[in-house]
Amino acid sequence: MRADRRTVLLGAAALTLAACSRDVKSAEADLHADIEDAGALDLDLSDLEARHGGRLGLAIASGAINAAWRGDERFVYCSTFKMYLAAATLLRVQAGQERLDRAIPITPADMISHAPTTEKAVGSTLTVEQLMQATVELSDNPAANILIREMGGLDAMRAFYRGIGDDSTRVDRLEPEMNRLDGDKDTITPIQSVQNISRLLVSPETPLNAASKALLMRWMTNTPTGQGRIKAGVPAGWTVAHKTGTGGYGPTNDIGLIQPPEGAPIVIAVYFHATRDSTDEQREAVIADATRLALKALGHG
Secondary structure, eight states, rough: HHHHSSOOOOOGGGGOOSSSHHHHHHHHHHHHHHHHHOOOOOOOHHHHHHEEEEEEEOOOOOOOEEESSSSOOOOOOOOGGHHHHHHHHHHHHTTTTTOTEEEEEEEEOOOOOOOTTTTTTTSEEEEEEHHHHHHHOOOOOOHHHHHHHHTSSSSHHHHHHHTOOOOOOOOOTTTTTGGGGTTTTTTOOHHHHHHHHHHIIOOOOOOSSSHHHHHHHHHHOOOOSSSTTGGGSOOTTOOEEEEEESSSSSHHHHHEEOOOOOOOOOEEEEEEEOOTSOHHHHHHHHHHHHHHHHHTTTTTO
């Protein structure tokens, strides 16, 4: 069995990302080294893959307990990146390079598919805050492209990832082209995604200030998307702040933060490259089942 298909009980420091890039890279290297050396319990998701087809990747972390399945394999991330785009924009606001209340004209030229907020605003304006909310809560594609344009393009988005210690995530295209499979373009690994979420939403060293973090968490909690994914795999009474991503031809993803009524938050990233003949309901159910199994491995349920 490949090392990245094991449940691994790793030290908390492996996912505690330090402020400087060198320390972040060291933590990532330690994580992968521990995965290679671990001989702990199995988190075996092969039954899910066998029953439903496709390829499933998952990473999960809570305190000193961490688990991964295909954790270092690449998956097209689809709209899950919009959580990171909002974080990158919030950091620009904190730095005085952007304003939440700055109004941006919305034009017919901005329109592409899936524009639940921006389509209604053509001919008027939306603020940067409204664009971020539309991007995270409703996965509005024009809103995402506008935010990328306003931050300086794809190079600026790459710089954001590198700035939080992520040297592996690919940034190659805008919406909607970024959803197409093309080698490693626009891909991420589950382990890297969990590291990024931990850095932004859990670590005391997060670059987000309290106001920025509160905004991002509110949007991720209020989103109506993906009710059958991570949310369907957690016990009643637990809170999920998450961002979904869907390719329309198989890829079905969900990443975020699970908060039990008591205890530490749980960071999770699930990427499922399903078969084309599967239904949306089947794909979401696989993510819910994978979430349940991962939580069980961590001692929940």
